[in-house]
Each structure stands twice: as structure tokens, then as C-alpha cells.
Amino acid sequence: DPEAGRQAQLVQQAIDQKVDGIAVTLATPDALKDVLKKAEDAGIPVVSLNAGESVSAQLGAFTHFGSNEQLAGEAVGTKLAAQGFKHPVCVIQQQGHVGLEARCAGVKAKVPGTEILYVDGKDMTSVQSTATAKLQAAKDADVIIGLGAPITLTLLKSVTDASSSAKVASFDLNADLAQKIVDGAVIFTVDQQPWLQGYMSVDALWQAKRGGFKLGGGQPVLTGPTIVDKSNASDVLKFAQQGVR
Incomplete structure (x- = not known):
């Protein structure tokens, strides 16, 4: 519950x-x-x-x-830094959730320019509009990070709505997100x-x-943490479709 x-x-x-x-x-x-x-x-x-x-x-x-959520966040931050990202927006859908806070803290430890954006994860319409407004205001945001597959899939809509050039990265996984990685719409996720x-x-x-x-x-x-990106997403997708990834 x-x-x-x-x-x-x-x-x-x-x-x-x-x-x-x-x-x-x-x-x-x-x-x-x-x-x-x-x-x-x-x-x-x-x-x-x-x-x-x-x-x-x-x-x-x-x-x-x-x-380890701090370690997972650092893994994301390390990968983003290696790809040249400097201004991530890390979206937390439940303020005070110790695991989610640790994830973004880990990202920020590796990419100091990370900003935290709090949204109401119980209302996806609100998530979409809040993230859209942030991307419109933060022109230097180069990647936006969802801390769960449903949030990340909604952030894809926000990027489109904001006409933003920001890439999308994620934590966690489901079949729809795995497909988005295969398609290139999401650059990678960290699967726990x-x-x-x-x-x-x-x-x-x-x-x-x-x-x-x-x-x-x-x-x-x-x-x-386990990284799922373009190199292995096709293999992971079949297991995600079975509900075990």
C-alpha cells in the first residue's frame, strides 16, 4: 500500500x-x-x-x-557525465521517500549541476505539466531523469510538449520503457x-x-544497479514482456 x-x-x-x-x-x-x-x-x-x-x-x-539507491544514483551520474551531460533534472515523484531522495543525491554527487524537481506522482497529468514547465524555464537542462518507468514515460511527453532538446534517462524498468530504450527514445535506465x-x-x-x-x-x-541501454535492451525486453524484469 x-x-x-x-x-x-x-x-x-x-x-x-x-x-x-x-x-x-x-x-x-x-x-x-x-x-x-x-x-x-x-x-x-x-x-x-x-x-x-x-x-x-x-x-x-x-x-x-x-x-543501494545512492550507488544507483552515482551509476547514473557517472554514465551521464561520461556522455557529457552537465545539467540534469532529477524528478522525484514522492517527497520524503528515502530511496528516491538517495537516487537523486547520487546523481548530483557525480554531476553537481543536477537540479531536483518534485512532482505529484499520483497525478500523471500534473507530472507532465510540471515537468513541461520546468523544461521550458530551464533552457540549459540537457537530460531529465525519471525515477520510475511510468514517470519516465510521462516525461517523454513533457519533452515533446516543451519542444526541449533534453534527453531522457530513467531508473527502473517495465516492458514499455525497455521498448523505448530499444527505439532510442530513452538513453538508458538503471534496473534494480x-x-x-x-x-x-x-x-x-x-x-x-x-x-x-x-x-x-x-x-x-x-x-x-544494472544498466540497461541500447546495447542490451533488446535482450532485456523479452524478459520485461514476461513480467520478470
Whole structure:
């Protein structure tokens, strides 16, 4: 559930049902710390995935499956810098989301001219108009970065609406975005392989139950960053169409 309070309620319901394990994403860790302490007190093993690597252990998870978002951002920034980009616009669709903020911080660490643009990710019409206005105002913007496939696909429309020469880059992946990379409309994306995160999280909890196994040695298990660009997008596309990338 995208609402932090509702997510905490869902975790509480799982505790009440005496489940064998809980896999949870920690996009808003402050909203979950109390209920995860209850899970720990109840002896329910917890793993985190996708977001919240930096706080996973302190909130009681025995490991985290995901991409280091700062590292992913730096990978994007390094690739952009190598291609000569100097003025990226990094679009954050949920202010305060620790993973999204870290992604843009990583980009900015490698390309200091990066600007942050906050949009309302729940309203794609607003995303499109806000990004269009930014591109019209920031004539030196040479690349705009979406932090998720649906956002990036909307930013393509903004570039057209603004008659901007800015290129488009992305984080994350779906089949439509993979096709845009194949077509050359998006220059690249960084994939954190979320299908794999979910699979490994459930498997880790199962192994903890069946044999007391604990993966990760107390450290996160990284599933990214993995660059998808013109050189490998065609290979990735077939898996994205199957829903596993």
C-alpha cells in the first residue's frame, strides 16, 4: 500500500495472524518502526526489500534485498557525465521517500549541476505539466531523469510538449520503457530487478523457517544497479514482456 499508515496496519494484521515471516519495503521507515518492533517481539522474522537499506538492520530485518539507491544514483551520474551531460533534472515523484531522495543525491554527487524537481506522482497529468514547465524555464537542462518507468514515460511527453532538446534517462524498468530504450527514445535506465527482490525475500523467509537459515550475514543483498541501454535492451525486453524484469 502506498500510504505509510496503511502499510503499518497491514504489518500489524500479519502479526495478529501469527504469520511465519514478513517481507516489507521501508520507503517510510519512521511509520513502520513501532510495528516492526512488535513483529520482533513476537518472534516473527522480517526481511526488507526495495527501499530502506540504510535502516533495515536497525528496524529488525535480518537482511535487505535491493539496490543501494545512492550507488544507483552515482551509476547514473557517472554514465551521464561520461556522455557529457552537465545539467540534469532529477524528478522525484514522492517527497520524503528515502530511496528516491538517495537516487537523486547520487546523481548530483557525480554531476553537481543536477537540479531536483518534485512532482505529484499520483497525478500523471500534473507530472507532465510540471515537468513541461520546468523544461521550458530551464533552457540549459540537457537530460531529465525519471525515477520510475511510468514517470519516465510521462516525461517523454513533457519533452515533446516543451519542444526541449533534453534527453531522457530513467531508473527502473517495465516492458514499455525497455521498448523505448530499444527505439532510442530513452538513453538508458538503471534496473534494480524488483521481481528478483520479491522472489529472494520470500525464499529467504522460507529458508529461515525450514532450517533457521539467515542470508546476507547481516548485510544487504544487492540486486542492482544494472544498466540497461541500447546495447542490451533488446535482450532485456523479452524478459520485461514476461513480467520478470
